[in-house]
Amino acid sequence: MSEKILEINNLHVSFQTYAGKVQAVRGVSLTLNKGETLALVGESGSGKSVTCRSIMGLLSKNGSIDCGQIIFDGKDLLSKTNREMQNIRGKEIAMVFQDPMTSLNPTMTVGKQVAEPVILHQKLSKSEAMKKALELFRLVDIPEPEKRLKYYPHQFSGGQRQRIVIAIALACNPKILIADEPTTALDVTIQAEILDLMKSIQKKVATSIIFVTHDLGVVANIADRVAVMYGGKIVEIGTVDEIFYNPQHPYTWGLLRSMPTLDNEEDSLYAIPGSPPDLLDPPQGDIFAQRNQYALTVDEYYEPPMFKISQTHYASTWLLDSRAPEIKIPQSIVARQQYFKFKKQSFKDKRG
């Protein structure tokens, strides 16, 4: 059993806007184990970015944490002061953002920017910090690192800038790296390079990664475990194989079916009807019910709890209740589930 490094319990976050209070995160609980990559998948408004910012203590002024705990290193991060959090940010928990253009200071050389956290947190001298910066540039595969330490951000391409941002994040060997859609703004070939880079770094440095994205392909590539978020809650969580080959929540089915695959021969793509939910006034029952063709009457009144499918796999849907009727699962999902059974069986055969 791996060691737990971060634990979020029943997190509730809301924002005060002119139209009222928006419930951005409504009871998120998850754990992150040492050395693993946990993917947070969801669309806009699902609460994945807000969850990450809550971990880092970077919520905007009109945001408030209404309830919950974030346990890191034995202590609740939510009870720490901003000063105490400054000691953790960049040093123990680091973050990589989406847009490499705006993540770097255009008026500072990149060498300085990479050295900054090292000087700040590890109290090294400037020359020692620059040596560390050089090491980091080599770690993230920037060619001609000695020369390029003195360059400015605008002299690099988008992909290289993202590497530099990753280097800055890793400068102090953080225990957790939170990457908030780091490849969304990049071309597909560059994205592939960055994903390979992150995987190789993780092998070397054993950082735990929380990877936020809306792209299921990226998730399949990089994640060990996946948490699917919708409407401020986690609707399904499990290992990457469980989520892709044995999905149980209708929203996960919808996401998988709405992605065209390279060998998709169907004439019409499945589209989840409707739009992402309005979190100003969440309904009493299951927030996904409005767009869920498999919704039951109970979804209108009660929010489903997390049902256990395996030691590592949970989903929050009334379809898993013992009283729920049999439903016709979509064909492509059935195919996935059959493949899953086949895999498990051959694995058992190999062991047994």
Add this chain to the structure above:
Amino acid sequence: MDELIDKKDENKNLYSEIPSSYFTPLDETYHFDNERIAAPSLSFYQDGWRRLRKNKAAVVSMVILLLIISIEIVSIWYTPHDPNLQNVPHANLPPRIPHVNINGFNGKAKISGEWVDKYELAHVPHDVNYYFGTDAFGRDLLSRVLAGTRISLLIALAAAFFDLLIGITYGLVSGWKGGSVDIIMQRILEIISGIPTLVVVILMLLFIRPGVTSIIVAMGLTGWITMARVVRAETLKLKDQEFVLAARTLGESSLNIAVSHILPNLSGIIIVQTMFTIPSAIFFEAFLSFIGVGMRAPNASLGTLLNEGYKTFRFLPHLMWFPAAAICIIMITFNLLADGLRDAFDPKMKD
């Protein structure tokens, strides 16, 4: 992971109250129109007003300005005394406000270190009060300040009008046309902006007598430059926006796009810029009148009042304090309001 789940047994107890009949497919009508929008409709100005209201300094400034403008409108028909009527026996009186017994506001002034009731010395009847005191010719300062502020505001509004008319058109044409037209127009702009406004005013004295007309013409000729620059910059930004491209591909004529697409999106910037123009116009008029090339005596304008007041500042401080306070209040409130409007209209500061 044990905290995550409700164990099956707990499940049974927690949710056993749910009747089994609930576990049937949901009625189709529940999938109501998901495209419905809940929040109320807010136009650009409504949203701006809502955001402005949050800025206390701006709201206070707005209230003060509305008060001042109301008083000025009333002063067209009524002032406590005639602003231009001289009354030499009542010259150089300090302020006297009835029921206020603070030295300096009760008709008493310090002469050689002692408080002396100058109203008694001048045999002023008890029911005659000069709230701001009088000047060297016995004219009521309050009435003169009211009249002067009125003129200053009128001049400022006229300047703002030319600003809008010339500045917006120039900036819009220059930015929208682009290319060589833009380059030529910008060069002309730079030449005009290089000439100090003061020089323009003095040159005009050759043709026009100093007064309201000369000031308005001078400010009209030069004051539009900043507005033109700001409008041009914003137009250049808007020109490449996709909604403008869409209008072009729909076949909309160039003129129509400029007027119905670009101009409305400039309104925020235009309003803010105008709000900043007014106080600088007021100040400029005061400056011109102060140095003698603007309004001339005996007309009251804030500038002429300052001119008269500073000469006797050491002995009759009230003659300078009051017009100075008037100018300061007007300029500060306009600036605070303009600041507030700029924040309220700024799309990046949306909450």
Add this chain to the structure above:
Amino acid sequence: MNTNNEILRVEKLKEYFRSNGNNIVKAVDNISFNIFEGETFGLVGESGCGKSTTGRTIIQLYRPTSGKIYFNGVDLSTIHSKKDWLQFRRDVQMIYQDPYASLNPRKKVRDIIAEGIKVHGLSKNKDDCDEQVNELLMTVGLNSDHANRYPHELSGGQRQRIGIARALSVRPKFIICDEPISALDVSIQAQIVNLLKKLQKEKHLTYLFIAHDLSMVKYISNRIGVMYQGKLVELGNAKEIYQFPLHPYTESLLSAIPLPDPDYERQRNRIVFNNLVQTETSQLREIIPGHYVYCDIADIPAYQKKYQLLLSDSTKEG
């Protein structure tokens, strides 16, 4: 789909921009292709490859540096009369990428959609215009309530539908879709793509679909052109390009796409592409009927052999 009727022909199109003094950016560098009536032609490539510039040049937002564009047989550079120009503006429309910037924030939805109708005089009076607007809203899956709203009150998917309604308002024949789904959520992308397909059937439209999401392009397109640094490096039937990619860049691009399949991802090997091989005589040449690759005459046999190998591999598996 009428394969005999060519609705668009692009010949040796060049679009060069001057930047920073003497640097010339060759955004579109001598490309030629055609589009047939009723089909969807996908144009894919990564950022900076020139696909968006191509689209905008075809719709005459930019004047081409050189080359010819023929729409329905008519050379666009010969259109001078206002009447012909307006007709072109009706026939060819565009759907833009950014649902937030493509709608005027100060106009109500009704006015945004009605603009085209008014410019071309397609309605008899105000009531007729309103009716047309409501009809268009229904066609794209919205309702008349939305007509009185401002763009910022709508979601990204709803805004993109308004953009589609606006394009349809002038009854075009040919629509250029410039990355219409890149800025949308995954579940909404499928909605918009389905809508576009439905409209194509109902209204006999031809699409030029520009995107960088290869899976989506393959799903919606009949034929595809792959662009790299301003050049078309491969062109052919959509399924063919994906099953039998010939040009090294196409191979590299396809090998970089992540799929929602962990086992596939674990064994996927990325093919790295470094530099475009080109000479003075390189151009798009036909390897197999309908399948073109950017190369020299001398390279054709090698590509044909490659194609045969790929074909036999797939028949072995399938």
